[in-house]
Amino acid sequence: MAIISQSILFLLISALLGFLCAPVLRQVLIKYRVVREAKIEDKLGHETRINKAGTPVMGGLLVILVTAFITVLFNWDRSFSWVPIGVMLFSAALGGVDDLLNIFGRKRRIRSVTLVKTLSKVHKGLWGRLWYKIVLPFARIRGYLKLLGSNPGKGIQVHEKLFLQFLAGLATAWWLFFKLGPQWKLVWLPFSQNGGLDIGWLLIPIIILIVMATANAVNLADGLDGLAGGTLISGFGGLLIISWFQGNTVFAVLNATVIGALLAYTYFNIKPARFQMGDVGSLGLGTLLAVMTIAQNRIIILPLLGFIFFVELFSVIIQVIARHGFGKRLFLMAPLHHHFELKGWPEEKIVARFWILNGLAVALGVWLSLH
């Protein structure tokens, strides 16, 4: 009971701090013009989307800062807090820089594969030609990765983002593999008799992939007012319940702190949003969701805890494959929430239904977790 009581207390404190800080953060974002630009929203064209021009972005900072502040001051444990908070802050910083560059940055000149190829042949200097020959394979990879990006040429590029997320995943894998102890290497499976599955070093690339995928999945889902926030609440809610059963107070309090901050954030993010999460929040919290699930040894149920995020991610992957492989459009637009928007569903309806679906998936995940 003590663990539940303590978590609820932290949830309330975190929410209270969030509610107090939200108006201040909004004013700061407005003052420094960290707001959604009209020309970006014009691409989507819907009247509702155009109306979002001028809304402050980087509202996710609220959750990141409140969580980090409370954890560092009141819930710090060398073994369990360093990596979740560190990796979250690293990813949030990456997202924050991207947000700022997207608003204030200039369009970056990215050399195409054709140009690099030509330069490798015609550049006047031998070293120049050699250099372009060396970077040609990277230009090709960049060209393919560009397919996954939505705003090529501005902000942090997809390949740069993926590389930095890879580092975040690597840090998590290192922590789990070398610092947390041998029991963490055993991947938990539901209904397993021997406590889990030992996949050895294969766990390292899996963790890296999971961290990268989850961060980007949350980022993709952050396209409608309240969607990412509400869905994250249910995801971390599932983790909180699991941490109660596991009896890990540090994780329980950390999950509760995130939920409290998310409640305050989502209160202000409900349509019409007073601010939007931005990459700072979505990448940071997406990474944290993955790290916490990994740390609580529940990797298998991560697709249920972040059900909507993964559905959104796969809708983008399927759309890219269909579009570039077969020349066809499977959804009217990806991520999936845009498909329903174009189908004529009101934003509130999509968000509410996605919340419900995620809630049900989380319930299933928690149930599995008890077996």
Place this chain on the structure above:
Amino acid sequence: MTKKLPQQALDVIERYKNLNLGGKKVVCPYFINTAGVRAGLKVMLGKGSPSEIEEEAILIAKHDNVALEDLEPAHIREFLKKSGLGIDCSGFITNILLVMLGEKKVKNLAVTAYTSIIRRFLAKFRPVENLSVQALTNSKNSSKIDRWQDSMPGDMIKTRSGKHVLLIEETERNSSGELLAITYIHSTNAYGNESGVRNGKVIVVRPAGTLEEQNWQESDEASRRNITYEGLLDGETNGIYRLL
């Protein structure tokens, strides 16, 4: 005696001539993928079917807050062109062949643009996008008929040395079987505001003469030129080709 393309092919042509957008009938404009993009949506490469073009146009209109129902057909055509929607000559014919011959046969047509085995393999997944005029009229897929007087619906007329192609839609013969006229259909970038999917006619005036010596009837209001006919005169490999 009139011979026409099969009804399902005629239906496709009618659909291209009467795209249903904003409750109006619009002739599909011409669009060619000059950027040489290989991947991407088929419909954005100038190779879409009528329904794909309509669906994409409606989607883009929603994106851009364009009320198609408030626009005149000419403006809708402009909107389509600006959005990169339309059909090129080979894409138009390939889409007709798809309903005439079936997808399996069209997939079996040789793609001649690539030497790489991988590219040729990948092209099998996207036959419509990869069948150019050169591929359609290549000796692996079709042969030039010896006598133009033997032409029949479904034959292709190659012009501009393989930069453009027309499809014979209808032939008229007298009771003794002599060819009187050919009606063709094509998607062309010529003829200014009247570009896109359009018909032309060849009236046989010298049955014993060459194809070039017949009366080609197609022009636009503005230029009064028959650019299709000029294309026929441009090159040596031009002529009528029949799929093998």
